[in-house]
Amino acid sequence: MAIDRTLYREIPVTNGLWASAAALVAFLLGGFASFVYVEHHGHIVTGMTNHVVWGMPHVFAIFLIVAASGALNVASIASVFGKMAYKPLSRLSGVLAMALLAGGLAVLVLDLGRPDRLIVQMTHFNFTSIFTWNILLYSGFMGVVAVYLWVQMDRSVDPKWTRPAGLAAFVWRLALTTGTGSIFGWLVARPGYDAAIMAPLFISMSFAFGLAIFILVLQGLARLGDTPLGDVIITRLTRLLALFVAVVLYFTAVQHLTNLYAQEHAGFEAFILKEGGLYTTLFWGVQVLLGGLLPLALVYGRKGPVSAGMASLVAILVILGGVAQVYVIVVGGQAYPMELFPGYEVSSSFHDGQIAAYSPSLPEFALGLGGVALALFATGLGAKVLRILPSNLSDRNIPSDS
Amino acid sequence: MSFRMPNGSEVEDRPTRRDFFKSGAAFATMTLAPGVTLMAFGGSATAAVDAGKRWGLLIDTSKCAEDCDACVTACKTENGWEGHGEAERDVQWIRKVTLRNKATGHESSMPVMCQHCESPPCVDVCPTGASFKRDDGIVLVDKHTCIGCRYCMMACPFKARSFVHEPVTNQKTHAPRGQGTVEGCTLCVHRVDAGGIPACVEACSATGNGAMVFGDLLDPSSEIAQRLAEFPSVALRPDLDLNPGVRYAEI
Numbered sequence: 001m002a003i004d005r006t007l008y009r010e011i012p013v014t015n016g017l018w019a020s021a022a023a024l025v026a027f028l029l030g031g032f033a034s035f036v037y038v039e040h041h042g043h044i045v046t047g048m049t050n051h052v053v054w055g056m057p058h059v060f061a062i063f064l065i066v067a068a069s070g071a072l073n074v075a076s077i078a079s080v081f082g083k084m085a086y087k088p089l090s091r092l093s094g095v096l097a098m099a100l101l102a103g104g105l106a107v108l109v110l111d112l113g114r115p116d117r118l119i120v121q122m123t124h125f126n127f128t129s130i131f132t133w134n135i136l137l138y139s140g141f142m143g144v145v146a147v148y149l150w151v152q153m154d155r156s157v158d159p160k161w162t163r164p165a166g167l168a169a170f171v172w173r174l175a176l177t178t179g180t181g182s183i184f185g186w187l188v189a190r191p192g193y194d195a196a197i198m199a200p201l202f203i204s205m206s207f208a209f210g211l212a213i214f215i216l217v218l219q220g221l222a223r224l225g226d227t228p229l230g231d232v233i234i235t236r237l238t239r240l241l242a243l244f245v246a247v248v249l250y251f252t253a254v255q256h257l258t259n260l261y262a263q264e265h266a267g268f269e270a271f272i273l274k275e276g277g278l279y280t281t282l283f284w285g286v287q288v289l290l291g292g293l294l295p296l297a298l299v300y301g302r303k304g305p306v307s308a309g310m311a312s313l314v315a316i317l318v319i320l321g322g323v324a325q326v327y328v329i330v331v332g333g334q335a336y337p338m339e340l341f342p343g344y345e346v347s348s349s350f351h352d353g354q355i356a357a358y359s360p361s362l363p364e365f366a367l368g369l370g371g372v373a374l375a376l377f378a379t380g381l382g383a384k385v386l387r388i389l390p391s392n393l394s395d396r397n398i399p400s401d402s
Numbered sequence: 403m404s405f406r407m408p409n410g411s412e413v414e415d416r417p418t419r420r421d422f423f424k425s426g427a428a429f430a431t432m433t434l435a436p437g438v439t440l441m442a443f444g445g446s447a448t449a450a451v452d453a454g455k456r457w458g459l460l461i462d463t464s465k466c467a468e469d470c471d472a473c474v475t476a477c478k479t480e481n482g483w484e485g486h487g488e489a490e491r492d493v494q495w496i497r498k499v500t501l502r503n504k505a506t507g508h509e510s511s512m513p514v515m516c517q518h519c520e521s522p523p524c525v526d527v528c529p530t531g532a533s534f535k536r537d538d539g540i541v542l543v544d545k546h547t548c549i550g551c552r553y554c555m556m557a558c559p560f561k562a563r564s565f566v567h568e569p570v571t572n573q574k575t576h577a578p579r580g581q582g583t584v585e586g587c588t589l590c591v592h593r594v595d596a597g598g599i600p601a602c603v604e605a606c607s608a609t610g611n612g613a614m615v616f617g618d619l620l621d622p623s624s625e626i627a628q629r630l631a632e633f634p635s636v637a638l639r640p641d642l643d644l645n646p647g648v649r650y651a652e653i
Contacts, residue, residue: 042581044567049490053552053565113550113565113582120547124530131529131553188642189523189559338559340514340638341501341653348499348514350489352561357490 006088006397008387011225017384020224024377031370034363035110043113046364051356052334057111060368063209063326064104064375065138065180066202069173070210072097072145074237076173079148079166084399085236088390089218090166094149095382096217096375097173097210098142103375105138107368130186134179137172144172153387177203184329191268192333197258201251205322208244212318215241215311217376221383222393230395231305238306238314242299245318249292252325264342271336271355272328279332282324291321331358450595453537456520457589458619458647459603460626460635461512463501465613465652466606468511471498473614476605477515480590482574493564495587496602501653510653513602513614515587516541516562517638517646524554524563533584539619539647540589548583555584559639562586589647619647 011017038045048055074093078086086093109115125132144165151157151165181202187193215237222229256273259265272283295314299306306314335356340346346353383389477496478484485492496515502508518541524533525541532548535541543554543563555563563586570579576592579585590600599616606614617626635649 039582042568043565044491048565048567050492050494050555050561050564051490053555113552113584114548114580115550117547117549120530121549124532124547126525126528126531128526129529129553131527131551135529183553187523187527187557189557189639334556338561340499340560341636342639342641343505344501344503344653346499346501348497350494350497350499350561352497352499 007391008088008091008389009225009391010385010387011221011227011380011383011389013384014224014226017224017380020220021377021380024373024380027369027373028377029370030366031107031110031368031373034366034370035115038111038363038367039115045361047359047361048364049356049358051351052331052358054330054334055358056360056364057107057367057371059323059327059330060371061104061107061111062180062330063323064100064107064371066177066206066326067209067213067322068097068100068104068206069141069177070206070208071100071214072169072173073207073210074214075148075152076166076170077240079162080170085233088393088397089214089233091149091152091386091388092218092221092379092383093214094145094152094169095386095388096214096379098145099378099382100210100213100375101138101141102378103371103373106374107371110367130179130182134176134183137176137179141169141172141176144169173206174203177206184333190333190336190338191265192272192329192336195255195259197251197255201248201255204244204247204251205325208241208248208318209322211237211241211244212315212322215315216319217379219308219312221380221389224380225383225389227389228392228394229308230393230398231307232395232398233393234308234311235306236398238299238311241314241318242296245292245295245321248325249288249296252288252292268336272332276332276335276355279328279335283328283332286324287321287328290317291319291324295321334358451537454620456539456619456647457594458518458539458617458626458649459589459600460615460629460649460651462613462615462651463510463512463653465611466511466513467609467611467613468498468500468509470609470611472605472609472611473513473602474498476601477587480574480593480601481577481588482572483577483579483585486568491567493566493585495564495585512650512653514560514562514638515602515648516589517560517644517648518587518589519647520645522644523557523559523642527553527557529553536591540591540594541586542588542591543584543586545578545580545583545585548580550582550584552584559642559644 046055072093074086075090077083078090109118121135148165148169151161178199181199184193185195185198219229256269259269272279274280295317298310298314335358337353337355340352474496481495483493483495496513499512499514501510501512518539520539522535522541525535529551530547530549532544533554534544550565552565555565563584565584566579566581569581573579577588593600603614603616606612615626615629617624619627621627630649633651635651636653637646637649
């Protein structure tokens with residue numbers, strides 16, 4: 001059976017496209033309104049405190065940034081690991097990666113106490129800070145992926161450059177997620193962080209979150225562009241996602257088991273695993289069960305192709321579990337009190353020694369969702385003006401690698 | 403033309419060749435490289451800090467009364483910060499803390515503020531370098547380059563940094579503050595640079611408790627160095643090996 005030549009085309013303008021764009025613009029405006037509101041009144045109108053200094057905006061931002069590097073994996077699998085079935089999806093993978101990073105960074109920057117001083121950040125670098133390195137890694141990621149896309153899309157460029165460009169982007173994305181995980185891994189003061197495993201844990205998370213978003217975006221764009229999307233490619237992507245979910249569960253288990261081994265971290269582990277209320281529920285119920293074990297059961301518990309609906313369900317579950325995981329890491333890690341002096345209980349009017357309360361506010365959700373909308377809008381815009389979406393992903397057009 | 407100095411010597415006011423080059427260099431610097439000029443002035447300002455000193459505090463918890471917060475009140479008055487009745491989001495440059503020994507039940511009361519670490523985690527993590535340590539050991543925030551990312555607050559083991567959640571009014575000229583930036587104890591750097599002592603130490607002394615001693619840790623003849631040498635003292639979070647400039651005795 002002959003395989004059609006892979007053609008890429010812009011998604012056509014339809015009512016569905018306009019409706020999607022309008023919905024995303026509404027969320028973008030909501031995010032902008034939140035930014036203006038918080039900047040005017042100060043962070044007092046958010047739920048963040050001097051105990052929980054990073055809140056919901058950071059959960060969204062870190063989730064998007066981590067997912068960004070993972071979204072590039074589809075392209076890497078084609079260019080670096082030679083799996084031809086993924087080749088037609090490489091361009092979308094690159095554009096989605098850049099868009100997700102832009103969305104995450106926008107949330108991060110707009111939540112700063114002084115976002116007007118972004119220029120200060122661009123001119124003052126402290127190289128002992130992993131934040132500084134991340135700024136370089138994030139900027140560099142945009143550049144490296146842009147080159148990677150150009151190499152793929154410009155017909156005047158010899159295709160032999162695709163692999164080196166893909167390899168560079170793959171190495172860069174690993175460094176980027178290492179840097180993001182190290183934001184927490186290098187915080188020696190807090191019992192919930194201060195662990196080298198944060199870097200590989202974040203890399204595994206990026207694989208899963210990025211691919212989950214990729215599957216949903218691919219399905220959405222295929223529907224908007226009226227592009228055939230067969231079960232073969234969806235089955236492959238979903239089975240790969242399940243594998244990544246298993247890896248995340250593995251690293252999560254190692255993270256907590258190593259902590260449990262050290263008596264000094266016993267209190268924090270008891271908090272997350274047993275006594276932490278919302279955090280414990282999010283960990284076991286949403287992260288592990290809904291976002292981990294259930295997707296594994298849904299994918300591996302059956303034989304045969306994965307339907308489009310099942311793929312969407314699995315991807316949504318992985319995203320829900322992922323947001324819960326980032327929430328438990330970011331907010332749970334801050335909510336648990338630091339020990340001021342080992343062996344002593346501490347109390348004060350500042351509520352030292354107590355679990356810190358945190359209730360995310362509407363402006364925080366609005367800003368975070370604005371970042372998600374920015375990422376999706378940018379991806380849609382990319383699909384509208386660039387030829388990144390393959391015209392045919394039906395089953396007979398997916399080459400077999402095995 | 404010449405004029406006579408008070409000591410009787412006569413001075414020519416004709417510009418010398420050196421003056422000419424100096425003014426030319428000043429003109430070129432002002433027009434071509436204002437940024438460099440600012441950096442140069444910044445350098446000369448920090449040069450006033452004496453690297454031969456390391457300012458520190460010794461807090462004797464046996465003399466610190468549990469119901470006394472004179473140090474906190476004095477700090478508020480001196481540096482122009484105040485609470486709005488919401489402890490979680492009010493700035494707290496200094497706070498009173500009670501430590502209770504889990505094994506024996508013994509309690510100690512003491513003030514906790516920026517510990518002015520020799521290896522401050524807040525300085526390590528600050529992306530812009532706004533968190534910095536002076537040569538004399540005082541850890542500060544440069545309010546002009548703080549972008550309000552709060553990473554220093556994540557990194558500080560003592561929760562000694564506060565984020566300014568609301569617009570600020572009635573600032574003191576010697577302690578500029580700003581909404582959306584991070585701040586903490588400055589060890590009353592404006593007083594110390596003028597030869598004085600921090601307001602909290604002064605207030606503690608005025609109560610008669612005398613639980614706080616301020617001085618140069620590197621000067622063997624200073625009271626703080628002598629008391630530290632003579633009596634046992636501890637640092638908070640000694641496991642992190644940050645070598646704080648603030649020490650506690652009799653915990």
